[in-house]
Amino acid sequence: MNQPLDIFATRELTDEQIEYAEKLGLNVVIEPAIEIEFREDWFAIEMTFKSTKKPVIALTSQNAVKAIEFFQSTGGKIPKDATFYAVGKKTAETIEKLGFKAIVPEQQNGVGLAEKIAEDFSKMKDSEKPTVLHFCGDKRRDEFRQFLSDSDVHVRDMVVYNTILKNMRLPNHKTDGILFYSPSAVQAFRDSGGFWNKNLPELFAIGETTAEELSIETGKHVHVSPEPNTKDLLQHVADVLNKEKTEVLS
Numbered sequence: 215m216n217q218p219l220d221i222f223a224t225r226e227l228t229d230e231q232i233e234y235a236e237k238l239g240l241n242v243v244i245e246p247a248i249e250i251e252f253r254e255d256w257f258a259i260e261m262t263f264k265s266t267k268k269p270v271i272a273l274t275s276q277n278a279v280k281a282i283e284f285f286q287s288t289g290g291k292i293p294k295d296a297t298f299y300a301v302g303k304k305t306a307e308t309i310e311k312l313g314f315k316a317i318v319p320e321q322q323n324g325v326g327l328a329e330k331i332a333e334d335f336s337k338m339k340d341s342e343k344p345t346v347l348h349f350c351g352d353k354r355r356d357e358f359r360q361f362l363s364d365s366d367v368h369v370r371d372m373v374v375y376n377t378i379l380k381n382m383r384l385p386n387h388k389t390d391g392i393l394f395y396s397p398s399a400v401q402a403f404r405d406s407g408g409f410w411n412k413n414l415p416e417l418f419a420i421g422e423t424t425a426e427e428l429s430i431e432t433g434k435h436v437h438v439s440p441e442p443n444t445k446d447l448l449q450h451v452a453d454v455l456n457k458e459k460t461e462v463l464s
Contacts, residue, residue, distance in 0.1 A: 219390045219455045224382075224399040231444050238452035243385055247399035249378040250277050250351070252284045259285065259372060262347065263293055271347050272299045272331065272369070273316070274324045274358055275396070278349040279308045281374035286312065299346075301327045302421075302442040322442050323422045328361035335367050345370050353377045353398050355423065382406035390455050391416040393447060397427040404431055416458070418451050420444075 221240050224247040235242045263269060271292075273279055279300075286292065298316035300306040301323060306316035319330035335343050346362060346369040348354075354371065362369045379402040392415060394400055403409065409431060418437045419425035425436040437454050439447035 219452070219459070220385075220387070221391045221393060221451060221455075222385050222389045223393045224403060225393075225395040227444060231448065234445060235448050238448060239456070240448065240452055243389070245382050245384070247380055247382055247394075247402035248396065249380060250280065251376045251378060252281050253374055253376075256285055256288065256290055259374070260290060262370075262372065263291070263296075266293075266344070266347070267295075268344060269293055269296045269347055270299065270331075270344050271296055271349055272327060272358070273305055273309070273349055274301045274327060274354070275351065276302075276305055276308070277351060277375055277377075279305050281349060283308075283312065285374070299327055299331055304443045324355065324358040325361055328358050328365070328367075332362060332365035332367055335365070343367065347372050349374050351375045351377045355397065357423070379405060382408065384408050389415050391418055391451055393418045393420075393451065394424050394428055395420045396424055400424065400427045400431055416451075416454060418447060418454075420447055 218239055218241040221242055223242050223244045226246050227242060227244060232242055282292070296314060298309050298314050300309055300316035300318055303318055306318045309316040317330065319326040321329065331346060346367060348358065348369050348371050350371055350373060352373050359369050359371065377398045379398060382402055384406060394417070414432060414434060416437060417428055417432065417434055418439070419428055420439050421442045422438060425438045428436045437450060439450050
């Protein structure tokens with residue numbers, strides 16, 4: 215039997231995801247890089263919904279969807295005529311479970327989502343264009359807002375969660391790969407001294423934005439998941455590491 219490949223994940227995985235990783239020959243060590251804290255006061259969100267006709271809600275992270283779930287669990291109501299734009303298929307699937315449909319761009323990242331919104335809004339009369347409500351965290355990046363602003367689309371940030379960087383316990387043995395799920399995870403790993411060792415293993419990112427942050431931080435090549443979800447990321451990790459293992463042995 216082949217020796218399992220050791221990987222270090224910077225986010226919690228479900229039991230199903232861990233089982234899938236094991237089937238791929240991956241031994242996963244998990245050390246979450248961030249904690250999410252939902253906002254306590256939702257009054258401003260409720261008032262925004264009440265004063266907005268046919269709100270357009272943009273979601274650029276899974277945590278924003280979790281915040282919406284939390285909002286609903288506290289009795290908050292989302293207008294039935296709301297339109298959702300989601301950065302990835304998994305995010306859209308979660309929104310559908312809440313009773314809404316979400317539009318997903320072909321390029322599944324923040325810029326791709328902004329491009330899709332700008333394209334759709336370009337078909338409207340100026341008087342019909344609503345304000346885009348960007349449900350986001352306090353450490354949001356600027357690309358999404360900047361692209362929409364440059365396209366004359368008004369966007370309003372609705373901060374629904376805070377991202378807390380954790381002091382991580384780094385692996386004390388050599389691993390074959392490290393998985394990153396957000397730019398904030400890259401920052402937490404850096405602040406915990408994770409990049410002091412220049413002899414890093416293969417680096418993997420859930421999407422292009424995270425990969426960019428990781429590449430800037432390390433100067434190393436970063437492998438990007440074909441789709442922004444854990445299952446595809448794990449399959450990609452197994453493919454890359456097994457290919458490299460085969461090349462070393464041959």
